[in-house]
Amino acid sequence: MTQRFEPEMVLIDLDGTLVDSVPDLAHSVDAMMTELGRPPHGEAAVRNWVGNGVERLVKRALTGSLDGEPAAADFDRAYPVFLERYAAHNGERSRLYPGVAEGLRLLAARGIQLGCVTNKAAQFTEPLLAALGVAGHFGIIISGDSLPEKKPSPLPLQHAAQQFGVATSDALMVGDSISDVKAARAAGFPVVCVSYGYNHGLDIHDAEPDAVIDSLAELDTMLA
Numbered sequence: 001m002t003q004r005f006e007p008e009m010v011l012i013d014l015d016g017t018l019v020d021s022v023p024d025l026a027h028s029v030d031a032m033m034t035e036l037g038r039p040p041h042g043e044a045a046v047r048n049w050v051g052n053g054v055e056r057l058v059k060r061a062l063t064g065s066l067d068g069e070p071a072a073a074d075f076d077r078a079y080p081v082f083l084e085r086y087a088a089h090n091g092e093r094s095r096l097y098p099g100v101a102e103g104l105r106l107l108a109a110r111g112i113q114l115g116c117v118t119n120k121a122a123q124f125t126e127p128l129l130a131a132l133g134v135a136g137h138f139g140i141i142i143s144g145d146s147l148p149e150k151k152p153s154p155l156p157l158q159h160a161a162q163q164f165g166v167a168t169s170d171a172l173m174v175g176d177s178i179s180d181v182k183a184a185r186a187a188g189f190p191v192v193c194v195s196y197g198y199n200h201g202l203d204i205h206d207a208e209p210d211a212v213i214d215s216l217a218e219l220d221t222m223l224a
């Protein structure tokens with residue numbers, strides 16, 4: 001039986017859900033690596049490293065591993081280079097995934113309140129949403145550094161629900177990664193994941209979201 005949802009508010013993740021931002025992130029990571037005199041990683045590696053914020057991305061690039069901790073001096077040298085490169089190139093090669101523009105329109109047409117909850121730093125989130133022409137859909141935008149904790153903490157989701165005056169049971173989280181599922185579960189939100197995003201190279205079905213969709217437009221078929 002198809003799962004049915006009846007949300008008053010839908011919170012949507014950014015990287016890997018609304019936007020394929022890896023081309024710009026990988027370009028900036030590789031520009032940083034080159035500037036540090038180190039070999040570039042390429043898009044395929046960077047794709048598995050996105051989703052826990054830009055600091056963690058830079059640490060992953062420096063160590064070549066998901067949980068690696070570089071020497072503080074290496075990080076302090078690399079991080080500002082990455083920030084400067086990404087600020088200059090954010091949005092250039094990034095695109096909305098197919099079905100996103102239509103999916104947002106369908107949600108808005110139902111009168112559902114929309115928020116964007118991302119681990120991306122605020123300095124990059126707002127220009128990216130604006131450049132892709134979708135910023136106006138979101139009544140709230142919560143970035144990775146907007147609050148003391150980011151996903152997988154439930155805090156950003158709880159904060160958005162509170163701002164909209166919506167009970168967590170009347171909310172829905174839509175994301176692409178295990179962090180979105182963990183944050184939603186901890187906040188008491190139902191959660192739907194997209195099949196196409198970034199989940200550190202793992203199948204998102206293994207995280208056991210309530211449903212998996214192949215495009216944001218497909219969500220409309222699951223709403224009561």
Ligand SMILES: O=C(O)COP(=O)(O)O
Nearest residue numbers: 015051052053118119120
């Ligand atoms: O890792 C990031 O910077 C952003 O990730 P998110 O939009 O998928 O939360």
Ligand SMILES: [Mg+2]
Nearest residue numbers: 013015016176
């Ligand atoms: Mg994501």
